[in-house]
Amino acid sequence: MIPYTIERRADTGVNNVTLGIWLFIASEVMLFGALFSSYALLRVSAPIWPHGFEVLAVWFGAANTVVLSIMTALILRARALDPRAARRLVVAGSALAIVFLLIKGLEWRGEIGNGLVPSVNTFFAMYFTLTGLHALHVIAGLVANAWALMGASRVGEAMTMGRIRSLALYWAFVDVVWLVIFLLFYLT
Amino acid sequence: MRIISTDHKVIGLQYLVTSLCFLLLGFCLIVLIRWQLAFPAQPVPLIGGLLGDANAPRGIMLPEFYTQLGAMHGTIMVFLAVVPFAVGAFGNYLVPLMIGAPDMAFPRLNALSYWLYLAGGIVMVTGFFLPGGAANSGWTSYPPLSIFASAGQTAWLLGMFVLILSSLVGSINMIATILQLRAPGLTMMRLPFFVWAQLVTAFLLLLAFPPLQAAAVLQLMDRLAGTSFFLPSGLVVSGLPLKVSGGGSPILWQHLFWFLAHPEVYVLILPGFGIVAEVIANATRKPLWGYRAMVGAALFMGFMSFLVWAHHMFLTGMGPTMSAFFQVTTMIISVPSVVILSSLLLSLWGGSIRFTVPALFALAFLPMFGIGGLTGLPLGLAASDIPLHDTYYVVAHFHYVVAPGTLFALFAGIYYWFPKVTGRMMNPLLGKLHFWGSFVGMNGIFLPMLIQGLAGVNRRLYDGGRTYTFAGPVVHLYSGQWWSTVLLGAVQLFFIVNLVWSLVRGRRTAENPWESTTLEWATTSPPPHENFPSPPRVHRGPYDYSPAGSTADFLPQHQP
Numbered sequence: 001m002i003p004y005t006i007e008r009r010a011d012t013g014v015n016n017v018t019l020g021i022w023l024f025i026a027s028e029v030m031l032f033g034a035l036f037s038s039y040a041l042l043r044v045s046a047p048i049w050p051h052g053f054e055v056l057a058v059w060f061g062a063a064n065t066v067v068l069s070i071m072t073a074l075i076l077r078a079r080a081l082d083p084r085a086a087r088r089l090v091v092a093g094s095a096l097a098i099v100f101l102l103i104k105g106l107e108w109r110g111e112i113g114n115g116l117v118p119s120v121n122t123f124f125a126m127y128f129t130l131t132g133l134h135a136l137h138v139i140a141g142l143v144a145n146a147w148a149l150m151g152a153s154r155v156g157e158a159m160t161m162g163r164i165r166s167l168a169l170y171w172a173f174v175d176v177v178w179l180v181i182f183l184l185f186y187l188t
Numbered sequence: 189m190r191i192i193s194t195d196h197k198v199i200g201l202q203y204l205v206t207s208l209c210f211l212l213l214g215f216c217l218i219v220l221i222r223w224q225l226a227f228p229a230q231p232v233p234l235i236g237g238l239l240g241d242a243n244a245p246r247g248i249m250l251p252e253f254y255t256q257l258g259a260m261h262g263t264i265m266v267f268l269a270v271v272p273f274a275v276g277a278f279g280n281y282l283v284p285l286m287i288g289a290p291d292m293a294f295p296r297l298n299a300l301s302y303w304l305y306l307a308g309g310i311v312m313v314t315g316f317f318l319p320g321g322a323a324n325s326g327w328t329s330y331p332p333l334s335i336f337a338s339a340g341q342t343a344w345l346l347g348m349f350v351l352i353l354s355s356l357v358g359s360i361n362m363i364a365t366i367l368q369l370r371a372p373g374l375t376m377m378r379l380p381f382f383v384w385a386q387l388v389t390a391f392l393l394l395l396a397f398p399p400l401q402a403a404a405v406l407q408l409m410d411r412l413a414g415t416s417f418f419l420p421s422g423l424v425v426s427g428l429p430l431k432v433s434g435g436g437s438p439i440l441w442q443h444l445f446w447f448l449a450h451p452e453v454y455v456l457i458l459p460g461f462g463i464v465a466e467v468i469a470n471a472t473r474k475p476l477w478g479y480r481a482m483v484g485a486a487l488f489m490g491f492m493s494f495l496v497w498a499h500h501m502f503l504t505g506m507g508p509t510m511s512a513f514f515q516v517t518t519m520i521i522s523v524p525s526v527v528i529l530s531s532l533l534l535s536l537w538g539g540s541i542r543f544t545v546p547a548l549f550a551l552a553f554l555p556m557f558g559i560g561g562l563t564g565l566p567l568g569l570a571a572s573d574i575p576l577h578d579t580y581y582v583v584a585h586f587h588y589v590v591a592p593g594t595l596f597a598l599f600a601g602i603y604y605w606f607p608k609v610t611g612r613m614m615n616p617l618l619g620k621l622h623f624w625g626s627f628v629g630m631n632g633i634f635l636p637m638l639i640q641g642l643a644g645v646n647r648r649l650y651d652g653g654r655t656y657t658f659a660g661p662v663v664h665l666y667s668g669q670w671w672s673t674v675l676l677g678a679v680q681l682f683f684i685v686n687l688v689w690s691l692v693r694g695r696r697t698a699e700n701p702w703e704s705t706t707l708e709w710a711t712t713s714p715p716p717h718e719n720f721p722s723p724p725r726v727h728r729g730p731y732d733y734s735p736a737g738s739t740a741d742f743l744p745q746h747q748p
Contacts, residue, residue: 001718002291004368016293016368023360027394034399034444038406038417046435119414121433126417129409 006158021166025173032177035130039184042122050123052186055116060107061186064100065178068138071096072175075168083157086164087149093171094145097138104135127185134181137174144170192303194295195717199302200281201609206306207273213313214264215680217257219673222633224249225652226670243321251650255324256316256340258648262327263344266452267351268309270590273598274459275355275393276305279362279386282605285708286380288371288726288746290718293364297357304354312347315340326648328445331418331438335410336425342411345404352401355393362390371707373726377483378745380706380730381476384483385462388490389455396451396494403444410436439504446497454493456590457557458486460597461528464550467600468532470704471547472539473741475731478531485524485531492521502570503577511570518568525561529554544702545619549600552627553593560588563638578648581641584634592630599626599683606687607701611713612694618686625679632672636665703742705732710746 004015012019043049052058071093078089108131111117111124118128148163155163193199220239223232229248232239236247243253280298284291292298315322320338323329334341366387370379379387406417414432418441421434461482469476476482498506498514533554541547563585566572576582599622606614643662645653652666653659700709711720724746732743 002289002293002295002369004293009368012367014368016364019364019368020294020360023363023394024356027356027360027398030395031398031402034402034447035406038402038440038444041437041440042417042435045437117413118409119416119433122416122435125409125413125415125433128413129405129415133405 006162015162017162017166021169025169028173032180035133036180036184039126039130042126046122050121052123052127052184052188055123056127056186057107057110058186060103061182064103064107065182067096067100067103068175068178071100072168072171075164075171079161079165079168083152083161086161087152090145090149090164090167094142097142097145101135101138104131123185130181130185134174134177137177141167141171141174192299194291194299196280196284196292196295196298197609197715197719199298200277200279202302203272203276203280203305206302206309207269207277210264210309211269211273212680214261214269215677217261217264219677220249221254221257221261222666222670222673224254224650226666228651228654252324253321254650255326255648256322259323259326259329259344260313260315263312263323265590266327266456267348268305268312270456270594270598271355271452272305274456274594275362275386275389276302276358278382278459278463278598278601278605279389280358281609282708283362283365283383283386284369285608285711285715285719286383286706287366287369287374288707288710288720288724289365289369290720290723292361293368294361297361301354301358301361304350304357308347308350308354310347311350312344315343315347318343328449329407329441330445331407331410331441332420332423334407335419342408345408345411348404349401349408352397352404355397359390359393362386363394366390371724371726374707374745377480378726378729380462381465381479381482381486382459382462384486385458385465388486389458392451392455392458392490392493396448396455399444400448403441403448406444407441439501442501442504443497446500447494450497450500451490451493453586453589454489456594457525458489460553460557460594461486461532463597463601463604464532464553466704466706467546467550467604468535469731469733470604470702471542471544471550472536473542473733474535474539475729475733476531477534477537478527479729479731482528482531485527489521489524489528492517492524496521496568499568499573502573515569519565522561522565522568529558529561544603545614545616545623546600546604548620548623549596549603552623553596553600556588556592556596556630560585560590560593563588575644576641578646579641580637580645580647583647584637584641587630587634587637591634592627596626599623602687604702605708606690606694607697608708608713608715610691610694611696612690613697613701614690614694615686618682618689622679622682622686625675625682629672629676629679633669633676636662636669640665700744705742705744706730707745710744 005017006015008015074089074093078086081089116124118125144167148160148167152160220232231247232244232249236244239247239249239253243250280292318339320340322340323337323344325334325337325341329341329344366383409415410417410419416432416434416436418438419430419432419434419436420438423430423434465476465482495517496514498510499518502511567576567582567585603614603619640662643658645659645662652663654663699713707724707726710724726745727748728743728745730745734741735743
């Protein structure tokens, strides 16, 4: 039996799962940090860089910002609830994450239909790469949500709440990345 | 033993066997290269006909095949052999035992990490069977060349992406295990230096690898979706202007690549330091000299390794201000290496050294890494780096660090912990033959490289530079390097035979044959599932050899 999977270790003040998810987020910060740095470097050296609000569907982006933020708020709230209510909020949040993906898919379809594909210019290359990678994170989060919900009866309430707490941190990170994407691509 | 196991010992052994196979594969590729350099335009003996007409018609290798061999040798050795060997095998097997834990913090993620590594490695190597062969743009995959390379480069990028997932999962697991699962009484400053080295290594893997993952995604987009992240405007290929949007930066790739690849150097060396420290403390029967300074140096080295990457890029025209910054940080980062190496050297002072096989490898590590480190200093200063850049001098420098450096440390570790894993000893005579043959062979290959590099021979020339007059005085060295390669390969047979033979027939040994102090020897050999019959409690630091005021030769950590 591995110690400290649920209870905290006194000298570090965390359990294994919490430490693990923070380490994971640190690594993700480096991943997206490298991509945003690349964005900055390519943008400042570009002779022309389109304004996102002129070439992208800002309303789609804004709607998605609202959807993903509500989703994150729900799952952050779930941390403080009893296990049954928490699971219901995770289900509701997952539904919103699916809505996010649907909106994103519609938006991509419109852009590709207008010939705005990654090879057009570096703006769209970056846009598709970052939103695509972000969407992969949303999909991964949905898989993790489903895994936490389906494993709930097997691993018990304490473990499930630990997983939901970790998922909440993950979703908050995914939301922050989206906010940066929204700012960099849609609003400037 | 199940194929898919979550026991850290099984996973460690899976890593070991797989990484040893890749090590052998990487070595075979370099044997072909050394043949070509020594005897250009002569058919490869014995296996020349098996290489295929696309690679080596009538057994004579083509330049296109030569570049694949170079690129894949580097990639396989760094990413598929040495790092999984040092971190995956040694870290996985030993860290939980050394900290008195039943397993890693996340056993299932541990298994996932191994299987991702295997999958990534296979994807990368399948490049050899794709049209156009394996990746051939150097282990650094610099664009624009890599963007136009054959399909093998796509396999390289996909494989790298999967490997980085594997190392991400593995490093999270390692850090969580070391911080969370230490046995009662095992404070951080009582950890064996090996565990500290693995901890810092895991942080480097965690934080340095993702930028290469980002870079791999961008290069995949350039290759598959027609983007121009790394393609500048106005590029002309084969006389035709390229039809891409342009505006990208090849230098950006170099930044992202080296932001990983310099910390990677410390990923390669730190576990080596850790193993050598354990073996030396044990062989000298003395506490390590300067344990606290070594821990501090490892932490400082890990931190600084994120601030030196552009010393690989002095030739990109970065300007004197940037170059001055990276020269200064590079000189600073040599200090912690010197601290660790000096501490290990001073640990020998006054010891009554037991010259066992692991001790021989560990002792040889010290001067070999010393040569590797000191030859690096001229490369860290732009003025001397500019003429030496991309010559065999660079190749000799980092091979001294990794081959007779890290690999010797890893071999020391194999001979040292083999009785832990199997309950049997390896044969010392075969071990000594393996050691002396490897020592002579490696120096016979890498020492002449320093001379060739100083003469100005570029590292990637298919004919070894014979078309250039300045290479004239040094090309005859290639044949000596070939025969050293033959020797090096031949003595590895002693190692392989020893490994297999000792597994079955090796002398059975006592629980603690090296009379060691650390916790991995506080259980049976091999250890049972969940490692310890009852959780151990730690009462002292890791190196209580020849303790003052006691008649005992050593006091184990778990002994009250």
